[in-house]
Amino acid sequence: MIPFILAAQPTMIIERGTVVAVHSNEIIVEVLKTSACQSCQARHGCGQAVMAEWGNESRQQQKNHFRIPYQQPVQVGDQVELGMAEDTLSKVALLVYLLPLGLGFLGMLLGAVISSNEWLQLLAFTLFSGFGYLVLNRFSVEKSTVLIPKILRTYHAGKGNFFACQESLNKMKKFFISVFSIFMLVSMSTSSLAVQVDLPDFTQLVESNVPSVVKISTVSNSDANSQIGSNEVPEWFRYFFGDQLPEQMPRQRPQPSRQGLGSGFIISDDGYIMTNNHVVDGADEVTVRMINGNEYEAEIIGVDPASDVALIKIDAHDLPKVKFGDSDEAKVGEWVMAIGSPFNFEYSVTKGIISAKGRALGGNDRYVPFLQTDVPINPGNSGGPLFNMKGEVVGINSQIYTQSGGFMGLSFAIPINIARNVADQLKQTGTVERGWLGVEMYPPFNDDIDLAHSLGLERAEGALIGRVFEGSPAEKAGIKQDDVLIEFDGKTIHRSSDLPPLVGLVKPGDKVKVKVIRASKEKTLSVEIGTLTKEVLSGQTALPAKKADNPLNIIVTDAGSRNGVKVDDVLEGPAQRAGVRQGDIITMMRNEFVRDKNDFDRIVSELPKNGAVAVRILRNESIVYLAIPIRN
Numbered sequence: 001m002i003p004f005i006l007a008a009q010p011t012m013i014i015e016r017g018t019v020v021a022v023h024s025n026e027i028i029v030e031v032l033k034t035s036a037c038q039s040c041q042a043r044h045g046c047g048q049a050v051m052a053e054w055g056n057e058s059r060q061q062q063k064n065h066f067r068i069p070y071q072q073p074v075q076v077g078d079q080v081e082l083g084m085a086e087d088t089l090s091k092v093a094l095l096v097y098l099l100p101l102g103l104g105f106l107g108m109l110l111g112a113v114i115s116s117n118e119w120l121q122l123l124a125f126t127l128f129s130g131f132g133y134l135v136l137n138r139f140s141v142e143k144s145t146v147l148i149p150k151i152l153r154t155y156h157a158g159k160g161n162f163f164a165c166q167e168s169l170n171k172m173k174k175f176f177i178s179v180f181s182i183f184m185l186v187s188m189s190t191s192s193l194a195v196q197v198d199l200p201d202f203t204q205l206v207e208s209n210v211p212s213v214v215k216i217s218t219v220s221n222s223d224a225n226s227q228i229g230s231n232e233v234p235e236w237f238r239y240f241f242g243d244q245l246p247e248q249m250p251r252q253r254p255q256p257s258r259q260g261l262g263s264g265f266i267i268s269d270d271g272y273i274m275t276n277n278h279v280v281d282g283a284d285e286v287t288v289r290m291i292n293g294n295e296y297e298a299e300i301i302g303v304d305p306a307s308d309v310a311l312i313k314i315d316a317h318d319l320p321k322v323k324f325g326d327s328d329e330a331k332v333g334e335w336v337m338a339i340g341s342p343f344n345f346e347y348s349v350t351k352g353i354i355s356a357k358g359r360a361l362g363g364n365d366r367y368v369p370f371l372q373t374d375v376p377i378n379p380g381n382s383g384g385p386l387f388n389m390k391g392e393v394v395g396i397n398s399q400i401y402t403q404s405g406g407f408m409g410l411s412f413a414i415p416i417n418i419a420r421n422v423a424d425q426l427k428q429t430g431t432v433e434r435g436w437l438g439v440e441m442y443p444p445f446n447d448d449i450d451l452a453h454s455l456g457l458e459r460a461e462g463a464l465i466g467r468v469f470e471g472s473p474a475e476k477a478g479i480k481q482d483d484v485l486i487e488f489d490g491k492t493i494h495r496s497s498d499l500p501p502l503v504g505l506v507k508p509g510d511k512v513k514v515k516v517i518r519a520s521k522e523k524t525l526s527v528e529i530g531t532l533t534k535e536v537l538s539g540q541t542a543l544p545a546k547k548a549d550n551p552l553n554i555i556v557t558d559a560g561s562r563n564g565v566k567v568d569d570v571l572e573g574p575a576q577r578a579g580v581r582q583g584d585i586i587t588m589m590r591n592e593f594v595r596d597k598n599d600f601d602r603i604v605s606e607l608p609k610n611g612a613v614a615v616r617i618l619r620n621e622s623i624v625y626l627a628i629p630i631r632n
Helices: 002-007 046-058 086-114 118-138 162-197 203-212 235-241 363-367 416-429 443-447 449-454 473-477 496-505 534-539 574-578 597-605
Strands: 012-022 026-033 065-069 079-084 150-152 213-220 258-266 272-276 285-289 295-297 299-304 309-313 335-340 348-359 370-373 385-388 392-400 411-415 439-441 463-468 484-488 511-518 521-528 554-558 565-570 585-589 611-619 622-630
Touching (some): 203 335, 203 385, 213 272, 258 335, 272 416, 309 416, 335 392, 370 392, 392 416, 416 496, 554 597, 585 597
Antiparallel strands (some): 012 079, 285 295, 335 348, 335 385, 370 411, 385 392, 439 463, 463 484, 585 611
């Protein structure tokens, strides 16, 4: 359409002139007069302005002399007319007015490279094309056309000259603006629609992976039948036999079997299946049901309570198996899907996003940095796979957080990288071997910035060592109580919960480097990791109960080189309620200076049974006064 607009224009004359000099490759032309725009009948000399622009590089000493390349025979004194053919102008104008659109698409391409967000791409298109349009308005087509006018051998006195097409150029500008505006509106509408409907389609994902998911049913029989006691003998038996039962009456009562339900998924075509330990724990019979209705009796290959992973096997071949993803690469916010049999509703599909990573739930599960999701998980989903949008398993659905017994928006999955490591060991040896460091951590440290500052740290990051077990690898390596472990085997420790999974993955006997902060200084130590045994695991589940020997219920020690006593621990009691913190240094009580623990014990022993004691505390180099009420 744009070339068509200009194609209707005749050959356009710019100026008339006289040849005043002839050189080998060029001539010098003296302009005789200035053209006027015949289409608008302007009298202000548009042609002169244009010739001035063209003459920037070709102008001679004389203001109206112009240097023009020309090799045809011509003599000084010849009359010439300068002009530009319509096809040249059309091509130039077309290129100039396509500049904003071209820049716009270039911006959209760059936006697509940077991000898949449609709004960002649209913004890039708008900015780039807008810049092109500003350039177009700043430098008009006349200025942008750095072409030198041609010598027209014949004067074409038509309906107009070069400036007669200016109206067409203005129309072309309006046309471009209209097209650009329509394009922007359509782009915004389609982008908005894309944002609204660009939700993941799980249909193909489900069809591809459902055959590799199984339903697991378990039966647990009682180990022993219960005896019927004399108090359970019917009254009419007592009338005839007293408390002595007849020989024919059974003295034992069989207990009903306990049934369980869960899910699992096939990890090899020869029948190995991964599920949760709590699904098959204590089961005497395990039955696996496929989606095609086939059922198999399964053998328990091995279980690992510490990670809640179990490996079972059925006698079958050429089975559909899942693809494994990399749980370390999973991102918070990405879509995930679960398949399982909640409440015995077989092969139910639920979806959601990964809400968080590296969640620590405590207890035996401290060796698992769980993936937290909002995927609806209910009883029967346990052991089922958690898929990403590539159809890869990134976790095993294991637990939910609930106060009602049902799903409440928080579910937790075992990262598949950890589960695969466990399953490989169970397949090879039937047991799982884990690394052991031999420390007890103090998790509240990560939420106490004041405690971190008192230990010489800017942030409450790392694992504060509250206890080092005697004879442990940590003790042999020189790790001490009150150290803050900030790096293990090259990996940064942000929270206490980060450490156990990393230690557990190290092969016993391997040596790793650890970094600790001790007395505000960083130290690097080498630790030979030990083996985590059941005895070790059960022996370090909790620190021994602490007891205080004073009515304030705090444990203190001498503050060292400075006067006062340091608060090592604050137990439930009046000092805790008053605001005393671990790490505080008590320097005065009841208007008496506290130089050491002997002073503290003496003053505390003289406290009244009911009342309050004023305490001066040094906390992070600041003085704090507290009143601790005493009630007996």
